[in-house]
Amino acid sequence: MPTYTEITPRELKPALLQLDGISRASVEAQDRLYQGYVAKRNEILGKLESADRSSANQVYSELRALKVELSFAIGGIKNHEIYFEHLGGGRITKKEMIGRLIERDFGSVEDWARDLKASGMAGRGWAWTAYDWDESRLFNYVGDAQNTYPIWNATPLVALDVYEHAYFIDFQTDRGSYIDAFFANLDWAVVNDWVNRYQIQV
Numbered sequence: 001m002p003t004y005t006e007i008t009p010r011e012l013k014p015a016l017l018q019l020d021g022i023s024r025a026s027v028e029a030q031d032r033l034y035q036g037y038v039a040k041r042n043e044i045l046g047k048l049e050s051a052d053r054s055s056a057n058q059v060y061s062e063l064r065a066l067k068v069e070l071s072f073a074i075g076g077i078k079n080h081e082i083y084f085e086h087l088g089g090g091r092i093t094k095k096e097m098i099g100r101l102i103e104r105d106f107g108s109v110e111d112w113a114r115d116l117k118a119s120g121m122a123g124r125g126w127a128w129t130a131y132d133w134d135e136s137r138l139f140n141y142v143g144d145a146q147n148t149y150p151i152w153n154a155t156p157l158v159a160l161d162v163y164e165h166a167y168f169i170d171f172q173t174d175r176g177s178y179i180d181a182f183f184a185n186l187d188w189a190v191v192n193d194w195v196n197r198y199q200i201q202v
């Protein structure tokens with residue numbers, strides 16, 4: 001009997017296909033990659049059922065290969081589910097709790113955006129705004145791939161995809177303009193709902 005549950009990709013919400021500045025083709029390309037992460041997550045967990053534990057080795061082994069790439073697949077799923085969920089929709093600009101958290105920890109929304117944009121320019125794959133439960137504060141983190149530099153006990157609230165596939169169709173090499181479009185399409189009501197759901201206190 002399998003010890004894991006297969007998951008299925010979430011449906012793309014229609015609003016994602018009508019973003020300002022980020023094209024339908026670009027979002028659909030992202031969605032195909034996301035579906036690939038889900039399929040590989042299921043495949044890897046299936047293979048782990050029978051992987052040989054006795055030959056586990058840090059240089060190369062079946063177990064190492066499966067577990068390392070599982071982290072890439074799961075990262076790809078979680079990062080994109082955040083990305084898809086907080087773009088489009090009502091494009092709500094009222095920030096409420098998340099606005100107060102940002103002002104407390106970054107000084108102002110403008111300062112937060114400047115730092116997240118710079119983090120996105122500095123990363124090779126992702127930049128995230130996450131709440132660190134040990135430090136009780138927001139911080140903008142950089143990631144080079146789906147599975148690099150996650151911070152334990154921190155909850156991502158904004159996920160900015162800066163892999164080239166996220167912007168090359170619409171902006172060629174102009175990553176900065178893509179990041180500006182990302183900000184313009186952020187649905188703050190979604191981010192604020194997460195702050196409430198996780199009971200993050202200002």
Ligand SMILES: [Fe+2]
Nearest residue numbers: 030161163166
């Ligand atoms: Fe992506």
